[in-house]
Amino acid sequence: MKIGVPIEIKNNENRVGMTPSGVFELTKRDHEVFVQKNAGFNSGFLDEDYIETGAKILDTIEEIYAIAEMIVKVKEPIEPEYKLIQPNQVVFTYFHFASSEALTNAMIESKSICIAYETVEDADGTLPLLIPMSEVAGRMSIQQGAKYLEKPIKGRGILLGGVPGVPPAKVLILGAGIVGYQAAKMAAGLGAHVVIMDINMKALRYVSDSMPNNVISEFSSEYNIRKHIKDADLIVGGVLIKGAKAPKLITRDMLKEMQPGTVMVDVAVDQGGCFETTKPTTHQDPTYIIDEVVHYTVANMPGAVPYTSTMALTNVTLPYVVKLANEGWEKACENNAPLEKGLNIVKGEIVYKEIAEAFDMEMA
Numbered sequence: 539m540k541i542g543v544p545i546e547i548k549n550n551e552n553r554v555g556m557t558p559s560g561v562f563e564l565t566k567r568d569h570e571v572f573v574q575k576n577a578g579f580n581s582g583f584l585d586e587d588y589i590e591t592g593a594k595i596l597d598t599i600e601e602i603y604a605i606a607e608m609i610v611k612v613k614e615p616i617e618p619e620y621k622l623i624q625p626n627q628v629v630f631t632y633f634h635f636a637s638s639e640a641l642t643n644a645m646i647e648s649k650s651i652c653i654a655y656e657t658v659e660d661a662d663g664t665l666p667l668l669i670p671m672s673e674v675a676g677r678m679s680i681q682q683g684a685k686y687l688e689k690p691i692k693g694r695g696i697l698l699g700g701v702p703g704v705p706p707a708k709v710l711i712l713g714a715g716i717v718g719y720q721a722a723k724m725a726a727g728l729g730a731h732v733v734i735m736d737i738n739m740k741a742l743r744y745v746s747d748s749m750p751n752n753v754i755s756e757f758s759s760e761y762n763i764r765k766h767i768k769d770a771d772l773i774v775g776g777v778l779i780k781g782a783k784a785p786k787l788i789t790r791d792m793l794k795e796m797q798p799g800t801v802m803v804d805v806a807v808d809q810g811g812c813f814e815t816t817k818p819t820t821h822q823d824p825t826y827i828i829d830e831v832v833h834y835t836v837a838n839m840p841g842a843v844p845y846t847s848t849m850a851l852t853n854v855t856l857p858y859v860v861k862l863a864n865e866g867w868e869k870a871c872e873n874n875a876p877l878e879k880g881l882n883i884v885k886g887e888i889v890y891k892e893i894a895e896a897f898d899m900e901m902a
Contacts, residue, residue, distance in 0.1 A: 539863040542606025543573045544599045548613045550821035552580035552844035555611040555631070557852045558587040560859070565592030569863045574602050581844040603627075608867075610859055612851065613838055614641055625649035626885070628867050630859065632656055632671075634808040635882055636783045636896040642883070649886045651867050655855065656808075657780060657890060658880035665780065666876070667858070669716050670850035672805075674840040676720030676776060679803040680709070682839070683772040684728065686801045686825060686832050693832055694799030696771050699729030706730045710770040712758065712787050712812060714741035717776030717805045725772075726753045733766055763787060767796050775804040775812040782892040783810040790814045790828075798830035807835045 541564060543555045554577050561571045571593045575585060585595050596602055603609065603622035611631040615623060617640075623629060625648065633654040635642045645652050655667035680698070687707065689695035700706035709725045711718045714736035725732045726749060734749075735758035736742055742755040749755075756762055767773065767788065777784050784806040793815065806812045815828050818837040825834050840847035858877055861870040871878040882890040887902035894901035 539866075540570045540572065540605055540607045541859070541863060542602040542609050543571065543577055543593075544602045544609065544611055544619075545574045545577045546612050546841075547599070547618065548616055548838060548841075551613050551838050551841040553612040553838075553841050553848045553851065554578040554581045554583065554844070555609075556856075556859070557581075557848060558583055558591045558593075560852045560856045561588055561593045562591035563856060563860060564863055567860065567864065570594065572596050572602055572605055574599055578848075581848040583848075608859075608862060610855070612841075612848075614638070615644070617644075620644040620648065623648040623650045626651065628653065628862060630655070630855070630862065630880075632808070633882055635890075635893045637808060637810040639897050642888075642893060642897060642899075645883045646886050646888070650883070651881070651885065652883040653862075653867070653871075653877070653880040654882045654890075655880070657882060658858065658876050659780070660876050667851075667854050667880075668778075670854055671840050671847065672716035672776075672778075673720050674843060674847050674850065675805045676717040676774075677724045678839045678842065679717070679721045679774045679776070679805050680724035680728065680772075682824075682834050682836075683709075683774065683801050683803045686803075686834055687771060687799070689799075691825070691832070692799060692827055692830075693801050694771055694797060698725065698772070706752075707771040708769055709733070709772045709774065710763075710766045711735065711774045711776060712763070713776035713778070713806075714738065714745050714755065715776060715778060717778070718774070719745065721774045721776060721805075722749060722753050726750050730772075733770075735762065735766075758787075760787075764792060764795065767792055767800075769797065771797070771800060773800065773802045775802070775806050775816075777806055777812045778809065780892070783896055784812040786812060786814045788813045788815075793829040793831045796829075796831050799832065801832045801834065803834045805839065807837050811835065
């Protein structure tokens, strides 16, 4: 199979869809891999590294899409890429369709095969291709939240861990999944007082059993959220509903109950966000302020640490890429139930229920 790895053209997206190590695993199986010139540069991988493992370097993104039977990338295609995607071409990436009707319509029109990393699902309900980026984003949410709590950037002027004689910041985390757990772990390590909320009692029990004493678990309800936002310094939204839009757990009216300079980090922004006031931002212009509350809502947070993120992503995507290349998408999905759940749009038809429901569209 001919596999293409283009440069990511989304704002400040520095990751790349495949490492040289991944290329080697494909070329040794007699597949052809075409990598766009400098695609891996921002992740720390040179064209020479790819050439040494058997890749062919092409100059333009147009050449990559024109020659490849399967595109392997990181983020969803954006508008300049829509016209490059061909009928029957497999596109394997993060799509997050439920947050963009324009993208959904474009991929329907392309007649391509869209396999979404975020909906590949193991038998136990875990999302193996989402986990590593959720781990990165969860940890980054605390790094970024701590930074934006500083006064020069309109935060409350609070050091997350405090100092002797001065209490630490209060961190409220919505969601005790991968993002929330990693966020709590980072915040606790820095000495913050952490409350993590969820409706999943199994997840809350795990948090209680495994976290230090400065992390408190609490059942999530609107009443409890409203109680905690009044004195929270940093709020992290990490709620995921697989393949669907995130629920709006903090509404616009709640902002008036918060202290001026409170920071909100919405890690669920790719799925529409779990704050009503969320709108996607970029690493170039990451924050905005509403009612004196700082919002950090970058849609590709792991893109800021591309070496770590690319390595972690390829570790989990590569086995699926190899299956798709070896068997073709139809046979690979037929033989692999988790991969089959990654099918979102196939040759112009929606095949994933949550996407159809998000936009009231028909499903195949």
